Amino acid sequence: MDAIILQILNGLDKGSAYALIALGLTLIFGTLGVVNFAHGALFMIGAFCAVTLQRIFNISYETIDESRTDFLGNPMTVKTPYIEHWFGPEMGGAIIDWSVPLAILFSIPIMISIGFIMERGLIKHFYKRPHADQILVTFGLAIVLQEIIKYFYGANPIPTGAPEVFRGSFDFGVMLGFDPNAIIYPYWRLVYFAFAAVIIGGVFAFLQFTTFGMVVRAGMADRETVQLLGINIDKRFTIMFGIAAAVAGLAGVMYAPINSPNYHMGMDFLVLSFVVVVVGGMGSLPGAVLAGFLLGVLESFASMNEIKSILPGIDQIIIYLVAIIILLTRPRGLMGRKGVMED
Amino acid sequence: MLGLNKRDFSLLLIVAILALCAPFLLNPFPADSAMAQFNAGYPDLMQRFVIFGIFAIGFNILFGLTGYLSFGHAAFLGVGSYSAVWMFKLLSMNVIPAILLSVVVAGLFSLLIGFISLRRSGIYFSILTLAFAQMSFNLAYSVLTPITNGETGLQLTLDDPRILGVSRTEDGSIPVTNFFGLEMRDTYEMIVGPWSFQFNNGYYLCAVLMLLSFYIAIRIFRSPFGMMLRAIKSNNTRMTYTGLNARPYALAAFVISGMYAGLAGGLLASMDPLAGAERMQWTASGEVVLMTILGGAGTLIGPVLGAGFIKYFENIFSKINDSVLHSWFSFMPDGLENLLVTLVHPFVGKGWHLTLGLLFMLVVIFLPGGLVEGGQRIARLFRRKKPDDAKKSTQSTPAE
Numbered sequence: 001m002d003a004i005i006l007q008i009l010n011g012l013d014k015g016s017a018y019a020l021i022a023l024g025l026t027l028i029f030g031t032l033g034v035v036n037f038a039h040g041a042l043f044m045i046g047a048f049c050a051v052t053l054q055r056i057f058n059i060s061y062e063t064i065d066e067s068r069t070d071f072l073g074n075p076m077t078v079k080t081p082y083i084e085h086w087f088g089p090e091m092g093g094a095i096i097d098w099s100v101p102l103a104i105l106f107s108i109p110i111m112i113s114i115g116f117i118m119e120r121g122l123i124k125h126f127y128k129r130p131h132a133d134q135i136l137v138t139f140g141l142a143i144v145l146q147e148i149i150k151y152f153y154g155a156n157p158i159p160t161g162a163p164e165v166f167r168g169s170f171d172f173g174v175m176l177g178f179d180p181n182a183i184i185y186p187y188w189r190l191v192y193f194a195f196a197a198v199i200i201g202g203v204f205a206f207l208q209f210t211t212f213g214m215v216v217r218a219g220m221a222d223r224e225t226v227q228l229l230g231i232n233i234d235k236r237f238t239i240m241f242g243i244a245a246a247v248a249g250l251a252g253v254m255y256a257p258i259n260s261p262n263y264h265m266g267m268d269f270l271v272l273s274f275v276v277v278v279v280g281g282m283g284s285l286p287g288a289v290l291a292g293f294l295l296g297v298l299e300s301f302a303s304m305n306e307i308k309s310i311l312p313g314i315d316q317i318i319i320y321l322v323a324i325i326i327l328l329t330r331p332r333g334l335m336g337r338k339g340v341m342e343d
Numbered sequence: 344m345l346g347l348n349k350r351d352f353s354l355l356l357i358v359a360i361l362a363l364c365a366p367f368l369l370n371p372f373p374a375d376s377a378m379a380q381f382n383a384g385y386p387d388l389m390q391r392f393v394i395f396g397i398f399a400i401g402f403n404i405l406f407g408l409t410g411y412l413s414f415g416h417a418a419f420l421g422v423g424s425y426s427a428v429w430m431f432k433l434l435s436m437n438v439i440p441a442i443l444l445s446v447v448v449a450g451l452f453s454l455l456i457g458f459i460s461l462r463r464s465g466i467y468f469s470i471l472t473l474a475f476a477q478m479s480f481n482l483a484y485s486v487l488t489p490i491t492n493g494e495t496g497l498q499l500t501l502d503d504p505r506i507l508g509v510s511r512t513e514d515g516s517i518p519v520t521n522f523f524g525l526e527m528r529d530t531y532e533m534i535v536g537p538w539s540f541q542f543n544n545g546y547y548l549c550a551v552l553m554l555l556s557f558y559i560a561i562r563i564f565r566s567p568f569g570m571m572l573r574a575i576k577s578n579n580t581r582m583t584y585t586g587l588n589a590r591p592y593a594l595a596a597f598v599i600s601g602m603y604a605g606l607a608g609g610l611l612a613s614m615d616p617l618a619g620a621e622r623m624q625w626t627a628s629g630e631v632v633l634m635t636i637l638g639g640a641g642t643l644i645g646p647v648l649g650a651g652f653i654k655y656f657e658n659i660f661s662k663i664n665d666s667v668l669h670s671w672f673s674f675m676p677d678g679l680e681n682l683l684v685t686l687v688h689p690f691v692g693k694g695w696h697l698t699l700g701l702l703f704m705l706v707v708i709f710l711p712g713g714l715v716e717g718g719q720r721i722a723r724l725f726r727r728k729k730p731d732d733a734k735k736s737t738q739s740t741p742a743e
Contacts, residue, residue: 035466125708131466132412136636137707139629143700151689151697271477271625278470313486320474320481327467328459 015296281336401603423608449605
């Protein structure tokens with residue numbers, strides 16, 4: 001029993017990342033009808049927002065401390081970040097420590113503006129072109145974005161720590177009444193899951209309970225009729241693109257402590273999140289979320305030793321296998337609407 | 344001639360002449376001049392030109408002609424490489440059985456994957472092929488390690504049980520790949536004044552096979568079968584309504600292009616007998632898509648041009664470093680020189696992928712027919728006075 005709960009928990013954090021990226025992807029597909037291969041790159045840029053903010057906070061000036069000496073006997077130079085200088089060591093240290101959560105605020109305007117620029121500057125011109133062209137141009141864009149990041153940040157992963165409070169793990173099993181040490185779970189993954197739940201809930205609430213969201217949903221269902229009613233649906237869809245970009249970016253920001261950001265993390269996640277979208281059903285938001293968590297949990301179950309000993313290698317291919325079976329038996333995906341992209 | 348009309352035959356002839364004279368044509372600069380780094384006439388790179396040319400020609404039969412965008416073609420290349428290396432390990436160092444096996448294995452593998460993937464079209468087809476390729480890649484890295492040797496990659500060792508041949512040569516080293524005794528890595532160097540031209544056995548084997556594949560591709564393009572593939576691309580639904588089952592034709596195109604990829608993989612392994620899983624990764628599949636689109640999908644010569652273009656810039660652009668840039672701009676005032684070097688720096692050397700990505704985007708946006716269409720547009724500018732009727736037949740159809 002505890003092993004099963006442990007695997008479910010392990011699957012949840014990856015599943016949250018899949019769900020968040022797939023949510024953005026399917027939001028773009030459902031509204032604009034565009035297949036965005038650059039979405040993984042947005043996730044990666046989000047993670048690098050966290051890196052950037054951490055670097056900004058750590059910009060320091062050097063002072064020479066006469067009282068201490070280094071191993072050569074010279075007076076030691078001490079680096080003090082400006083933040084600590086301005087806010088005092090305690091407050092400043094706390095700000096630096098909390099740079100990843102603070103990067104959420106920092107990344108939202110950046111991601112939304114990147115989304116706007118992408119949509120207005122490039123993707124707008126590809127509505128009428130075939131899906132293959134959209135895939136190709138966004139694939140090119142993904143390469144460009146990835147290379148730009150690589151140019152500025154180098155090719156190596158950059159460790160970006162979570163706040164001190166959330167480092168380390170805790171014994172989750174004891175809380176549920178299992179033996180101690182049965183379920184050890186890192187704090188940050190729990191934070192990530194909660195964060196993903198909040199974001200997903202926020203997006204759904206936005207679409208469900210605001211007038212803006214209602215119009216967007218109407219546009220997803222029947223774009224032409226909404227336009228005939230005199231609503232500028234394109235403008236709202238552009239805003240939705242920005243929101244989708246922000247969702248991917250936030251997923252990336254919070255993922256930075258779990259996996260040190262590197263320039264190709266977007267490409268690594270892209271393929272999987274596409275698979276997630278297809279499994280959930282193209283254009284279906286609940287489907288994307290459900291499939292994200294489902295596949296994340298399935299993947300972690302498949303990596304259990306008991307299962308691997310029966311079916312070696314299953315953990316590597318389970319997601320693709322599920323996708324192939326779903327595509328062949330139920331091409332509209334788990335929760336896709338009948339008739340959408342069903343060829 | 345050869346069952347081709349005059350235009351196609353002259354195209355084949357031009358490609359043949361270019362391929363056979365490549366050691367001269369690609370070495371236009373004297374070996375000791377400052378421009379020598381732009382020479383591409385060394386065996387390794389020339390082999391890559393033609394091998395990836397074959398790969399792209401095959402991909403074009405599926406994508407350019409039939410209209411199915413596969414994002415998993417590198418899997419067939421990888422499978423081809425693995426089977427060729429196994430042939431070297433087990434049977435003999437002759438390249439012919441290795442290449443034959445790699446084509447057959449890749450063909451069977453693509454039959455399996457194509458049979459399943461072609462049940463869907465459009466983006467679902469792309470994702471299915473992508474999923475299959477990633478599955479093969481992941482498996483090659485993990486469970487199939489006894490066959491693929493995992494991360495290290497499959498290589499020849501000193502104690503391979505080679506049935507026709509020896510496990511090691513008399514001086515105790517690994518034997519080299521050959522074509523009935525003609526060693527693949529043998530290079531004849533011709534020195535004419537300051538120029539040095541290299542003629543490599545392996546390159547000529549690849550070039551001949553490339554010409555053969557090109558010829559077959561032309562025949563496919565001009566055959567009733569090719570017409571059927573074009574019909575699938577332009578309107579599959581209508582094909583179905585006329586009572587025709589289009590799937591066997593699409594599957595045939597898929598298998599043919601898979602066999603081309605297998606041939607390319609086998610040749611890669613024949614030139615340098617090792618095979619690694621990274622050849623199957625989906626970014627490698629993306630590369631052949633780039634080549635085909637950049638050159639011009641749906642045209643005969645486009646994929647070859649695209650493959651040559653990308654491989655050339657991959658090798659030459661990535662060699663340009665800051666000191667080379669400084670020497671180029673040294674005639675300018677210092678400040679301007681430094682500024683230009685700083686501006687150009689991100690796009691060359693290690694950053695050449697950035698240039699590639701930008702170029703690819705520009706081509707998809709403005710020139711969907713690729714380099715071939717660009718050439719046609721320029722040609723049209725110069726011969727505007729002539730009547731237009733002759734050119735209509737040469738115009739490429741942009742990829743869908």
